[in-house]
Amino acid sequence: MTEKNPQELAKKHLARVEAAINLEEPDRVPLSWVGGDIIPAYAGITQHEFCYDYEKAIKAIEKYLKDFTFDWASAGIPGLAGRLFSVAFVEFPDIARFITSITGPMHDVLGDKYYRFPGREIDENCSPQFIGGTFMQPNEYDQLIEDPVGFIAETVLPRVCTNLETPRKTMATWVRYGIETNRFFSALAEIGKVSANLGYPTISTAQSYAPLDIIADFLRGFDTVLLDIYRYPDKVKKAAEALVDPVISHTLSFKKSGAKLAFIPLHLNEYLSPKLYNEFYWPTLKTVILELLKEDIKSYVFFEGYHDAHLETILELPRGWGIAYFEKTDVIKAKEVLKNHTCVMGGLPISLLVSATPQEIDKYVKNLLEKVKPDGGFILSPNIGTAPRETPVENISALINAVEKYG
Incomplete structure (x- = not known):
């Protein structure tokens, strides 16, 4: 990191990422970071400390980013999707974006039933886990359709969070949550300074969601909503449609922080046939993406699992709409289908980083990048964002060196 000052390095990294997103060919294929459990392991701390001790987490991130150079590093305190909470607060845009990610300490404050954190419900070196659940009955679809924000805020959240069960507990909980949020964002600001000093660009990213995934993840449960599609198809469609505006409104609350991208992780996509995907899932997701694009926010969609059966639907979006980040879909095939239309991201199996030799990684990256x-229009990235603790650090170095050689 001595060849240029931090500002010049940040410009170089950002230029590569932006060129790929804009379907141009940069000077080198941009490399998105390998994050996750490897960061606390490299610093010699537990996953529990990484989630709960912000001072140790900041130092761990600084050590990792200093020793391993990527083009795009979205470093932060571990948190899990809190999109339901964001919908509940969508009428207050100055608040909504601050409740998008639920950290370990926030989980403790809320007493929610969605998440498991290391050193709490799971082992101190486990990754944080989202388990979801069923917190809405089928006869309540009409309430969700009529007033999604009110129903979630007033009916669902007290069921989800033990510390929101009574008015008195609720008042104390939100005060404690505000204190914790202030502590959390102070830590994020410090991480931002650390990243900037090491030459990493700031890529402000909003958080969004597929409307049907909100129902599946937070309200009805994953398996149950798949049955609901057959049992109550009209209600499922109308409920997803009712959530479109709250999702968009929440995402747009990030514009104040300069967001030009919106991250959307998909969950149900892999489990739906093309017929069901096109009937129940894609229409509302497509609307969210198009409406955000009108507001000058491109989408950064993580197509979890195998998205092969639905690949062609991406071509329904305008050219240059954003990033298609694939987990299990073959990125070579995806690049062929989406060439000159969509920026493709992914291609690096975590299993390879964990089990291969540096020489095997070098060969793999060379063959893939060819x-x-x-x-252009490609960003090399792990197929999931979390590398386990046992990932050999020499393999991270081999990956970075291979991209420098062949990218």
């Missing part, structure tokens, strides 16, 4: 590098 196929996906031409014409």
